[in-house]
Amino acid sequence: PLPVAAADRPLVRIVIVGHVDHGKSTLIGRLLHETGGIPQQKLDQLKAISARRGMPFEWSFLLDSLQAERDQGITIDTSQIRFRTASRDIVLIDAPGHAEFLRNMITGAAQADAALLLIDAAEGVRDQTRRHGYLLHLLGVKQVAVVVNKMDRVDFAEPAFRAIEAEITAYLADLGVRASAVIPISAREGDGVSERGARTPWYAGPTVLEALDGFDPARAPGDLSLRLPVQAVYKFDDRRIVAGRIETGSLKVGEEIVFQPSGKTAVVKTIESWPVPPAGQERTALRAGAAAAITLDREIFVERGEIISTPASRPHAARRLRVRLFWLADEPLETGTPVIVRLATSEARAHVGTVYQVVDPGHLSTSQENRIGRNQVGEVELVLSRPVAVDPQGVNPRTGRLALEVGGRIAGGGLVISVLD
Numbered sequence: 001p002l003p004v005a006a007a008d009r010p011l012v013r014i015v016i017v018g019h020v021d022h023g024k025s026t027l028i029g030r031l032l033h034e035t036g037g038i039p040q041q042k043l044d045q046l047k048a049i050s051a052r053r054g055m056p057f058e059w060s061f062l063l064d065s066l067q068a069e070r071d072q073g074i075t076i077d078t079s080q081i082r083f084r085t086a087s088r089d090i091v092l093i094d095a096p097g098h099a100e101f102l103r104n105m106i107t108g109a110a111q112a113d114a115a116l117l118l119i120d121a122a123e124g125v126r127d128q129t130r131r132h133g134y135l136l137h138l139l140g141v142k143q144v145a146v147v148v149n150k151m152d153r154v155d156f157a158e159p160a161f162r163a164i165e166a167e168i169t170a171y172l173a174d175l176g177v178r179a180s181a182v183i184p185i186s187a188r189e190g191d192g193v194s195e196r197g198a199r200t201p202w203y204a205g206p207t208v209l210e211a212l213d214g215f216d217p218a219r220a221p222g223d224l225s226l227r228l229p230v231q232a233v234y235k236f237d238d239r240r241i242v243a244g245r246i247e248t249g250s251l252k253v254g255e256e257i258v259f260q261p262s263g264k265t266a267v268v269k270t271i272e273s274w275p276v277p278p279a280g281q282e283r284t285a286l287r288a289g290a291a292a293a294i295t296l297d298r299e300i301f302v303e304r305g306e307i308i309s310t311p312a313s314r315p316h317a318a319r320r321l322r323v324r325l326f327w328l329a330d331e332p333l334e335t336g337t338p339v340i341v342r343l344a345t346s347e348a349r350a351h352v353g354t355v356y357q358v359v360d361p362g363h364l365s366t367s368q369e370n371r372i373g374r375n376q377v378g379e380v381e382l383v384l385s386r387p388v389a390v391d392p393q394g395v396n397p398r399t400g401r402l403a404l405e406v407g408g409r410i411a412g413g414g415l416v417i418s419v420l421d
């Protein structure tokens, strides 16, 4: 479910990406500490443990210990790390360095409004940096701030910073992404995270916290048009109950709804809730984020995987799609490759028709090859075995992003560019 912002504090969901070891965990530990998310006592405890073991304290231990608490079910909010900036609630989606990170991002489980792209000042822009930058672009994350970390390793020298700044902004510009800031910091030593770095007097831009504060919050999911993927259909008494979670928009009793791809329509008769409310207090409306169980004014046969919308804003029922995707599997994707397409709660067999274009995200070189290799990006035609409900790019992220599976594993994913038929 999409977290819902408190009215007074807009919520921004962010991801922190970048090459392994460039300092993502360290930056997160710092951010949590400097925004008051970690009690001093906890920090002292972790420092004492490190000292006892004769090893230097690492900020990433904070994350590890939070993870351990989560695994033991101690922390109530299990999936997310949160902290506050001057005017925003920041939710950090997904832990960095997570092996399944790309897969999670692709399946749309992680839907970020904004991102920090981290680069080690001593190592500079690496292929993985570019790939992550590309993936942000591919998934439609438009707000990006670049953080040049470990400035202590280059003696806080401006020329080293400027060279990286020039290289990464040129790369992002080629993708059509404008970095909102490029920030020199030392996450380990604390420069530039919440306080202006005294050792970078030549830098006049924002701190990391200020950059986060400048990100636009998500459009409230409730303000988008109705998208309710059907999770299950139960037969109960003589009624049929359709259940699912409202991804976006809202649902009202008496409203006409459409099921896509079947195209069937009905009117919402009741919205069931449990425990059954006293007579006269039935629910008449639900908003994004809520689990819904509804009955309809007529007997129609609908299935799991269909998307409920309103007639005015229905998604396409599509069988052929043009898709821009990121490929992760060892075996290349080429004409005829069979895949399973997952889109919201729908699932369909498909195969690749035409491969239009292949891009190497490391160097942004395009080729007319007809196979997409591991870690490459391409545009392909997907031919589905049956229609699924789809919103092409931008209309509704939940039904415009898809994942491809091969042999039961997520092998790639991306955005629906257009509906071919």
Ligand code: GDP
Binding pocket: 018, 019, 020, 021, 022, 023, 024, 025, 026, 027, 058, 059, 060, 096, 097, 149, 150, 151, 152, 153, 185, 186, 187, 188, 189
């Ligand atoms: P991640 O893989 O991106 O999460 O990277 P980590 O946060 O685990 O950091 C990798 C290593 O870089 C650790 O040994 C950190 O102590 C070190 N590191 C992180 N930030 C800095 C920094 O600002 N300066 C220096 N010198 N080392 C850092």
